[in-house]
Each structure stands twice: as C-alpha cells, then as structure tokens.
Amino acid sequence: MAVADAPRHGYGIMQEVATSTEGAVQLGPGTLYGAIKRMLAAGLIEESPRRPAAKDDDERRRCYYRITKVGQRVAEAEAKRLAAILQLAMAKKFISRQELAVEGGFA
C-alpha cells in the first residue's frame, strides 16, 4: 500500500509505513527488502522506470517500486476482506463505531 499512490524507493517506503502507522510499524532493511523480493516475485509490485529527478549519485542508485495492476486488485480484495471482518466485529459488538473512529483516527 505504501507504493499505491506513487513510486517509492526502500527508504521512502519505510518512511511512508512509519508515518501511516504513526510510528507503530518500523521496518528494518532486511524485513523490507525480503518483502519487496517476494512481492516482486509475485508480480504485486515492479521496478518503476519513471522516478523523481535524481539529485545525486546515491539517488540514482536507488530503485523505485510501484504497484502493478495485479497488486492493485490484490490490495483491493484484501481491503474488502478486512472491511467485512470489521463489519462482523461491529455486528458482534467487539468494537463500536465510535471506538473505531478513535482507534483509526477517523472523523
């Protein structure tokens, strides 16, 4: 999901994950690139030929990753699956709509 809106390099993905989870998930390079390797193999993400203008050599050596169409569909299916579980949890009163709004930071 970290590469859904724009191509990102490894460090960018780490920052995006840390920001979107408010620091709760801090990926290490080993875990991150292990996941990238598997997602590349599964065709969920791909190396992006388009990248922001590189400022220095280090930037040029970085690889940018973007989501594929298959990855997009898998992410949508997974989101729907999680939403269905959440609906069930609310129906069974494990969590209320108000609690969900507070936990998720929704208005």
Place this chain on the structure above:
Amino acid sequence: MTNPRPVAWSVRLYKQLLRAYPRDFRKQFAIEMELVFENLASEAWQRDHLRGLLCLWVRILADWLRSLPVEHYRDIKGTYAMNRLAATGSGISIVPDPTPMRIAGRAILAVVTSYLLYLTFGAVLHISMLGASLLWRDAADYQKWPPSGVILFLLPSLLTGLVACRVQGMYRPHWTAPIGPVATVLVFSVGSAGTPWYGVLASVALTAAATLLGSVISEKIARASATACPA
C-alpha cells in the same frame, strides 16, 4: 556531504553484516539496503547523536537476526533443495554392473523417486543418503571400476536438474551439489572391505566432478530451452 565518523563506521559495519545474506539476495538488494541504512544512520545521528545511533543498531540487529534465517531458508528452498534432489537421483541410481539399459532405468527411477521424496518431505531433507542405505551392498562392484561413477552421477544429475527446472521453474548449480553423492560413495567405501584408499579418493573426486558437471549442464540446457529458468 561526508558523514560523521560514527555514521561512516556504522555503514561500514552494516556492509559487513550484509555479507551474511544469501548471494542472490545480496546481488539484488545490498546496494539499496546500504543506502537505506546510511539514511537511517544519518537521521539517527542528527536526532540524538550517539544515543540515536545505538538505538538504531538495536533495531537493525534485531531486523538482521530475524530476516537472515528467513532469506537463507528461502534460498535453500529454491536452490539447495534442487541440488539435494539431483544428489538423491545420483545416489539411488548406482548400479553394480552398469549396462546402458540399467543405467537409463535407474536414472528414470531416481528422478521420479527424488521428485516424489522432495514433494513429500520438503526442501532441506538430506534424502541423498537414502541411495546409500538402499544400495550399500553394491559398493564393492562399484569400486572396481570408478570411472563408471562419471556416467552414474552425471546422467541422473543432469536428468533430475532438467525435471526440477521444468516442474519447479528453477534450478541453479550450487557448490553443495556433490555433498550427497560424495557422502554416498564414502558410505559405500566404509562398507566394502579391501577397497584401496586411492580407489576411494578417485571415486570421491569423480563423483564430485560428475555431479557438479551434471548440475551445470542441466542449468545450461534449461536456460537455452524455451522454459529457461529465471535467474
């Protein structure tokens, strides 16, 4: 801009830690991982100097310890297992009185059996020893004519490699490939009285060479064919 000395040292140390990852993983991601670490280290240093760097190292070491076995397991599952498979084929196909028909028959049997064993028991089982336990009685005959080992180990290695590539979609030669067959030959030698030491050495050398050659040739054929293995 040059990094402060502790950051530069940390990057150098992390570069050494990266060497512990499997070769393919390193080849694909080591440069990027080093750059990511450099970013993290610079950020930690700017935020909290030495304390920040130490906190980062705790996180990085935990990540390294966690991801290292995972990547090695995946690497083993992909590459090493296929070589064990080839080794099993080699071990099982040893025959006391090699005739072309028997070699071919045993080789086909070895390939099928190896693949079934691989599917049943998973990736890292040293099933090549099965060949030794099944056929140790043939040892004395095998030792009489060590060159037969070239055919006996080359052919099944080659066939198993090709089958593995077709079915699994990948096969790469690995330096560990001869371990199974060599162990098999050693077990044979111990089990057979009166085998001269140079006979054992010759068998071991031929076995290792033939198995490696079989692995390499099967990879080359697989790459050249339409269903070439992914790198």
